[in-house]
Structures are given as structure tokens and as C-alpha cells.
Amino acid sequence: MSVSDMQPPVVDLEEQQFARAKRRESIAKWALPAIMLALAIYSWDRIVVWNDIPHYILPRPGLVMQTLTADWAMLSDALWVTLKITLMALGVAVVGGVGLAVLFTQSRYFEMAFYPFAVILQVTPVVAIAPLIFIYVDNRLAGLLLCAWIVAFFPILSNTTLGLNSTDHNLRDLYKIYGATRWQRLRYLQLPTALPYFLGGLRIAGGLSLIGAVVAEYVAGTGGIGSGLAFRILEAGYRLNIPRMFAALLLIAVTGVVIFTLASLLSHALLHKWHESAIKREN
Amino acid sequence: MGQRDELLQMSNVDKVFNGSVEALKDLNLTVNQGDFISLLGPSGCGKSTALRLIAGLMRQTSGQIIWNGGLNEGDLGVVFQEPTLMPWATVEQNVWLPHRLRGKSMDDVRGDIMWALKMVGLENFQKSYPRELSGGMKMRVSIARALVTQPRLILMDEPFAALDEITRHKLNNDLLMLRDKLKCTVIFVTHSVFESVFLSDRIVVMAARPGRVSAEVTVDAPYPRTEEFRTSADYADLCRKASDALHGAMNQHGERASA
Numbered sequence: 001m002s003v004s005d006m007q008p009p010v011v012d013l014e015e016q017q018f019a020r021a022k023r024r025e026s027i028a029k030w031a032l033p034a035i036m037l038a039l040a041i042y043s044w045d046r047i048v049v050w051n052d053i054p055h056y057i058l059p060r061p062g063l064v065m066q067t068l069t070a071d072w073a074m075l076s077d078a079l080w081v082t083l084k085i086t087l088m089a090l091g092v093a094v095v096g097g098v099g100l101a102v103l104f105t106q107s108r109y110f111e112m113a114f115y116p117f118a119v120i121l122q123v124t125p126v127v128a129i130a131p132l133i134f135i136y137v138d139n140r141l142a143g144l145l146l147c148a149w150i151v152a153f154f155p156i157l158s159n160t161t162l163g164l165n166s167t168d169h170n171l172r173d174l175y176k177i178y179g180a181t182r183w184q185r186l187r188y189l190q191l192p193t194a195l196p197y198f199l200g201g202l203r204i205a206g207g208l209s210l211i212g213a214v215v216a217e218y219v220a221g222t223g224g225i226g227s228g229l230a231f232r233i234l235e236a237g238y239r240l241n242i243p244r245m246f247a248a249l250l251l252i253a254v255t256g257v258v259i260f261t262l263a264s265l266l267s268h269a270l271l272h273k274w275h276e277s278a279i280k281r282e283n
Numbered sequence: 284m285g286q287r288d289e290l291l292q293m294s295n296v297d298k299v300f301n302g303s304v305e306a307l308k309d310l311n312l313t314v315n316q317g318d319f320i321s322l323l324g325p326s327g328c329g330k331s332t333a334l335r336l337i338a339g340l341m342r343q344t345s346g347q348i349i350w351n352g353g354l355n356e357g358d359l360g361v362v363f364q365e366p367t368l369m370p371w372a373t374v375e376q377n378v379w380l381p382h383r384l385r386g387k388s389m390d391d392v393r394g395d396i397m398w399a400l401k402m403v404g405l406e407n408f409q410k411s412y413p414r415e416l417s418g419g420m421k422m423r424v425s426i427a428r429a430l431v432t433q434p435r436l437i438l439m440d441e442p443f444a445a446l447d448e449i450t451r452h453k454l455n456n457d458l459l460m461l462r463d464k465l466k467c468t469v470i471f472v473t474h475s476v477f478e479s480v481f482l483s484d485r486i487v488v489m490a491a492r493p494g495r496v497s498a499e500v501t502v503d504a505p506y507p508r509t510e511e512f513r514t515s516a517d518y519a520d521l522c523r524k525a526s527d528a529l530h531g532a533m534n535q536h537g538e539r540a541s542a
Binding site for chain 1: 370372414
């Protein structure tokens, strides 16, 4: 690009303006969020200083970072626990959601019979179900996993089902004419068609499984070794250790952002060659 | 037209939808080896229904469709109005599909795929994705996919209707060249009088409500037909003949409706 830019081609004023606007936008895309974030943190700091707010009400951002490093041993253990539950729940949600979706599209009757259960599980708030789960499920990890899974699997199920049913009707006819088996149709036609839908569901489910894990920890509430970030927040709250609450909160937020980013990258990697959503248009 | 071997015989075929809509009534059609037959008619005359019956996508209500030698795997090639390509697959993977569904690996049939792509002039685009191709090129891929099994019969359902005039003429010419080379049999659904005259040696004119054959026009102009044929007096005469037959078909329907 830069080589051809050096040569003097005919570039009229409008084109120059376009190019400038494009360059400006590509810088702003990264710079603007970064500046706004820095500004927000700075004003947080100033508000605390100017109003003499004590650190047990609202700590300065610097103190939060200090706490994060000072308590890193404990917080990183907790992060690992929460992360483990989140990822396991997401994994089970992917397997369960896609598996159920495939069963649904293989048999209308199966879908009619079991779809209501999926909806009931989805619409009932997990906070309401969680206490029961912890009564019936002895293993704490299994209970946490179950809670996170209930929240996370539905978007994958409903998106994948939608995708599997969205195949082009002409392609379906074509497969029929060429004598495709049910399995061939699923593998070569329905699953690729459903991929973009599934990936959309995955991005939502990633965030939801983290929410599910955190909510479940709140409800489970037992401490000791093997407790996650949510429990650390509760515990720090009881002890009025507000900086640690913020530090744990920060870790949860970062985890959520990382999961979302990874899911988006995966989506781009799998779709950029062919799908409309990943194609950049000139003009 | 010399004597040709019979390929397909449709006799007294009826198709009724929802117990009362007569999509096709008493359709009789003999397709001979090497025929290029156009089904021409207004919307709702059952030409697509006829194609779907031949393709085995639906069953006739009554009557018979008999294939000489039976219908075997790979006997049919189909081209729809849309290119109907899988967007996630490359050109060669799309053309591979009919073979793939019969359990053949890409390596086994790479020769067939390259041959089919060469036939439609896309041998240099095997690794491209459909979105990188123009509308006309996508349609060529679709034709290559229909050719790849060297079928006994190719069904084309208004394949060029969505293309611009220039591309359509180009593809018409290329289709005739292909047909000349491969001696394939084609049933071509269209509602363009000009296209049907340019391409086919028999035009089956159909009328609507109920869908039925109203007339058959024989296009006795010799092949190969080139751009010169398109501007010749013969072509104009034949178009008038086909056009009259088509209007006849529409009027029959009008009389019926007013009666």
C-alpha cells in the first residue's frame, strides 16, 4: 500500500478527504476508548481526593491496584476457581446446547416434547433455583457448575437451533436430489449454516456463564479453600475491606472482557473467509 | 430431428395440491436423448412443478414418469434460479458436492471437478469463495456442479432469469456450446420467449389453471446457433410463432376463467 501511495496517482480532493477521515477513524477507534477510560479513572481519583472520601467508602484507583498486588496470592486463587467454573460451565453449555439443538432439528416431536423444559429453565431466575440446587446437590463444585450451566446453555441452544433450521431451501432440495443421507445433510449443510448463529450464541453464553458462576457462588456462600471471587467479595464486604472488593470486582470485569474478546476472535477466525458479518466492504 | 433414443416418458401426469389446486393436469411429455426442451409459460402454469416431479422432489397424484433404464445415481443435474452455492465452501468444494454425497473423496474425483470447471471456463477459480465471484460466475459454478457427474438429464429452472441481459446472452451462447460438446439432454424452464427460441429444439408451451401443455413449437433452426442467429429473420419468425403460442395459452386460460 505505502509504495503505491508514494507514486503520484490521480487522487482528487474528495478521495483525499476520504483517506484522511479513514485514517482519523482508525486511530480514534483505539485512542478514544483508551482516553475515556483513563479520564474516568482520573476523575474517580480526583473525586475521592477533593471530597476527602475515606478509603473504606470509596478507595482511590491506586489503592485498588495496590490491594490487587498485595492480595494477589488469595485473589489469584479465587480467580482461578471462578474461571474454572465459568469455563467448565461454558464447555458443558456448548456440548449440551449444540447437542440438544441437533436432536431438536432431527426430530420435530423431540423438540415439541422438550423445548418447554428448556424455556422454563431459562425464564426462571437462577438465583431462585440455586438454593434448591445446593440442597439437592452435595458436591459444591457440581452445584456451582449446574447453576452456571442453566444460565449459559439457552442462548447456545436457541441460536444453534435457529441456525440449523436456516438452511437454504434450494440447497436442501439439491441435497435431496443427490440422495444425501440425514447425517450428510447435517454435517455438510446444516452445521456450517448454523456456525455463525452458534458463534453469536457463544459470545452471549460466555458472559452469562461468568454471571452464572458468580451468582451461584453468592448463593452457595460457603467459604474456605476453593472459594471464588464472588465469595471473596462477600467476605471483604463483611470486613469492610472495600479496596479488596474493588480489586476482586476488577478481576471479574477483566475476565468477562477477555472471554468476550476470545469468543469474538474465534468468530472472526472461523467466518472471515465467507460470512457477510466478517466482510469489510469498500465504500 | 433424427430418431433419438427415448430417455424419459411422462404420461397422464396429474398433480393436485390441497385436494383442489390442479398444478398439473394430464401432462404428457417424451424426452429423447439429446433434446433441448424449454418449458415456456406464465407463472402458475406448473412448469416448476413438472421439474420437481422429474427431479423426484415430489410425487405425482396420478400418472406415470418412466425413465428408460431407471433413474440411477448421478443421472440428474440441477440448476436453480439462484446459484445455490454453499458460501462456506470454495468453488471446487461446491462442485465436489454431488460426488461427495455419494461418498467419493476429493482426490478420487479431482479430475471430474477440473473438467467441469474447465467446461464453464472457471478452471482458475477453484480455490475462490462464492462471494468473490460475480453473479454470472456463480451461475457457471452452479452449472459445473450440475455437469460434474455427467448426468443423463440436466434440469434448469429459470437459471438466468436473475442475470443482466449481457451476461444472460453470454451464458446462453456458452450453454449451447456445452450442449454441442457434451450432447447432453436439457429441460429448461423459462418465461422468456426469446431465450426459449434461441436455446431449444422443442418448446413446450404451458397454460395455467390447471397447469397443462397447450402447444408444442418445434424450433427447426440448425445448431450451432450464434449471435448471428439472434439477429436473423428466422429467429424473429420463430419468436413470433412461440409468442403466438404463448398468447394462445394465456387466452385459453382467460376463456376458462370467464366461462
